[in-house]
Amino acid sequence: MADPTTYRPAPGSIPDAPGVYRFRDESGRVIYVGKAKSLRSRVNSYFADLWSLHPRTQQLVTTAAAVDWVTVRTEVEALQLEYAWIKEYDPRFNVKYRDDKSYPYLAVTLNEEYPRLQVMRGAKRKGVRYFGPYSHAWAIRETLDLLLRVFPARTCSAGVFKRAAQIGRPCLLGDIGKCAAPCVGRVDAAEHRQIVDDFCDFMAGRADPLVRRLEREMQAASEALEFERAARLRDDLAAVRRALEKQAVVLPDGTDADVLAFADDELEAAVQLFHVRGGRVRGQRGWVVEKTEPLSTGDLVHHFCRQIYGEATEVPRELLVPELPADADALTDWLAERRGARVRLRTPQRGDKRALLETVARNAAESLTHHKLRRAGDLTARSRALDEIAEALGLATGPLRIECYDVSQIQGTDVVASMVVFEDGLPRKSEYRRFMVRGEDKDDVAALSEVLRRRFSRYLAAAVGAGNADGDDAGRVQLEILTGNGDPAEETAEAGGERPGLDPETGRPRKFAYPPQLVVVDGGEPQANAAAAVLAELGITEVAVCGLAKRLEEVWLPGQEWPVILPRQSEGLYLLQRIRDEAHRFAIAFHRQRRSKRMTSSALDSVPGLGEVRRKALLREFGSVKKLAAASAEEIAQVPGVGPRTAAAIVAALNPPG
Template identity: 65%
Template sequence: MARSAGGPASFRPSPGSIPESPGVYRFRDPGDRVIYVGKAKNLRQRLNSYFADFAGLHPRTQTMLTTAAGVDWTVVGTEVEALQLEYSWIKEYDPRFNVKYRDDKSYPYLAVTMGEEFPRVQVLRGAKRKGTRYFGPYSHAWAIRETVDLLLRVFPIRSCSTGVFRRAGQVGRPCLLGYIDKCSAPCVGRISPEDHRTLAEDFCDFMAGNTGRFVRRLEREMARAAAEQEYERAARLRDDIQALRRAMEKQAVVLGDNTDCDVVALAEDPLEAAVQVFYVRGGRIRGQRGWVVDKVEETGPGELVERFLLQIYGDAAAEAVPREVLVPTLPSDADAIAELLGEHRGGRVEIRVPQRGDKRDLLTTVERNAAEALRQHKLKRASDLTSRSRALQEVADALGLDQAPLRIECYDVSHMQGTDVVASMVVFEDGLARKSEYRRFSVRTTGGDVASIHEVISRRFKRYLEERSATGELDVEMGAEPDADPEAGAGPGIDPGAGAGPGIDLETGRPRKFAYPPNLVVVDGGPAQAAAARRALDELGVDDVAVCGLAKRLEEVWLPDEELPVILPRASEALYLLQRVRDEAHRFAITYHRSKRSRSVRESALDGVPGLGPARRQALIKHFGSVKRLREATAAQICEVPGIGPATAETIVSALKDESS
């Protein structure tokens, strides 16, 4: 084992000391705690990758290596053995840098306590208990209770607590469910333990998907009762059949009757990932479950799927492992994982990516659920007032600001190889997006992202200075202080209804577009972009606005004129907020760039047509919807466009025909 406390280079194993065999390795910190566990088909190749190019590693991997003080490894014979040992070590040591899946909420299960003398049906959450059959999970507890209420007509097994069961036995009188025939009342001896257990087993069989035989049995009994003129009994059996069918209808049929599979889907961003699973048994969706994972290490979709399969099915009962697992991406060791799960299940397990048909459609549905779960998780975190306040204060502390930046503006530049250059400005106030304040820019300068950032910041703050100047003159004329707080509204003696407060346009009564300055400007980029933004502000004399850049690859925060970046903790609310602001600016810029590029591509086909200016080109595209439809139109149809005469229409038809040929 290599061990030291002097950084990664100091505990790097000596050349040739690492075997080329499959194995599992552990990184330990100076306190000898295991902080990361990994596996490899070739230990030498994998471990050397950690030390060959430290600067090129993902920042989270760099953090792990700088935290570590040593590394050891264990050689195994096969990939399956490596998976088994890796899983057992992760479970034993709970390493801080390994991916950990956690439930995004506590899902309820329908449980039948088959380990008791008189099995009981109930709703349970949390850890599973030995000797209990579980069905689900379900999204809501009420969905289970509705199902149980329907099934107790046909399978009247015990559903009361231990205390209620004992008291009923002591007084010799069953509870209400015993009187309304939704419990067979084993507490007072109305049914033997053997017969009650048979009822419980039938209940479990029905929930497991073996529904047909119970419906057919009741139908035969109903027909027999009607033939014997026992009409009241036949009517009750009819109601029992309807109850069973309603219970069956609550589980949607999505695949073939004999299909048992779990459908797994992911949605991720650089920091977190959401996983959703739909459980399909007997072709019906029996439940769903979700997890949210912090991506502590650098992981792709395949590795996330691998970690999920090992962690979730590793502790599951054998019957909980399905015959088939549908995933969005195959892990690199898919065959080894399938073999390991097959050993655990006691039968063959197939892991595959569906390409078409009902299974592909179902995976798409689960992917939408995963994306929505991630969105809701981020929204819940973003909308939490305490988290937002902490994030703003952490940003202020990290950047050395006098106060929390209540208004943050972020800028991003988007282009395609230097063409159709656009930029976006998004605004967050009090940690929440203020979309009415978003702005977009068509960039005029050429010279790359740095020049574009300089231009956009200059344009935005020139407008701010102009509007502040105009507002200041207006306030002086009306007797208000020129430098009044923009958030304070109208000053004394000013009618608020007139809309004459600072930053308000008198004609429209709406806020001026660039009237309010931010406390912090964030640019998407590194030190060059941050310096360009600072230079633009300095040239305009704006010295009360802080500037920083957020670089995508390493998630570093750069301050102007600083040689080293500010490294925010990966799990900090400050980094989460800045990333969300940056990602929103990127999304807004990309959306604008795509629309502009699409429009320019459509109009470029008409650039060479004589007599067509920008207005006529836009009119043609608006009328026909696309160049393709315009190309298919006749001269007479083109003449219907306002401003297009017969001669011009013939020229357009000829020009588009020559171009296509």
């Protein structure tokens, strides 16, 4: 591991100008390329305190052995040079978009004497016009099958075309009218190219002229009593309309645009791109990318445009994005140079384009979820994840049962906590638990300590076969349990009551009787130390504890000065992150439920003239109904909109006599 201070540039040696910089490893190989409006500010940011950097950035600066740069005149020149260097060096630390599948295109070989319509994948070829991409090859063939009766262009390979010309007999498509049969001279090259040009116009979105022409010709044939020709034109018109129905209209103004949206977490980002031509969605693509450094949505837009449109043969007229990057003007100019015409880069705020952007964003979120679930469902990946966790935490074996705890509250009110259980790397939702934390003004650490004490007291009670779940001094404990069918049920344990670890009917251990091999808490060093202190207080030594901090995805062990940094592509880190996120989701859902119940059902409902707006204002001012009940009428009357008479009614409602 290299020390960044050994190759840090001397103070003042970095120019304060636009440019592109390169990090190199010990062998001189370029491992990262970046651009900056100010080289001095950007490059110096890599040499901050090592532990304040993003884990991936830490890995970059400790792998590198040198950094150099080149200054340019403008940001556009910097963008061009950055793109050229990334293509030349293929640096390992730069963002790389990995397409989640290979997308087919409908290609028209305009560079041939008799152009051919076909399905193509892979690199784009010069002289070939592409339409798409499409989600599936069968979708292209289905569309072609509908349109060949209207545009009977050649679809056969060069060998089939040559053989038909030699024997003087067309293939089956020529016999059934789905090919103009240029191979046997039924149409010449000019006539066949006109058919192909009409097809390209239709696929480019200019369908209305064709529909109107077919309607006119059908009407004229009918008036001339040419009923067979009119019927054939009718069928052609129906085929065109069916092809149009397969491409839903999403924008009424005939917009040509690409719509881009992201969904990301600390480790990865999923991107979805919809191609809209003539107001219709012509294709969709998706990628999953590893985040190599802390990236905002604007940064992701910059990286995506530089990489994807740098290689694309077609740059759209308009690009709709969720957030503009910091170098939006330079990026727009660069895209315009590649397109050879003006490009508009913007974030829609309302209307149909905003609604379409939100639809693409939902697709991106589903894509990221599917990607993570696909990894979680892989038995080999789960086994590797458990082994990596065991190695990182110093466990003898992989933790087959992991419990994760999270606390949710708003300024000490409606404090709740969640416990989620993963066994063999998969969630066991029947064993999830939700806790209501008693008392006001408890911080996360205190609430976490209480919940862990209650949970493991139950475990000890079940293990020894006697005693109270929460100890004699804990009083009444209320616990919400998510049952197997998903319905919440409440279980209450009284001091000196039944043995809480055993089912009173069957005598079998309840779910709390089974200990985990690992307890994960949502948080950093304070939360991990608090959890370990509770287990030590209860005399439990066989359960390991760690905390997972959100900001840098660091794994904290109790009593350790520095966190454990798992590799960004570690299966173990993916599993810990998924468990933590599930506990957070479960806690947030319960907190919202409790808060909604408190806001919609309270003694304030009976106060005449006190509507929802003023109820919310009172709770926002005092924090809870309990604190509001302790306030005087004069204090309550200070809240805007609440007069002395209403304040007196509130005090009377919250403090009934007797």
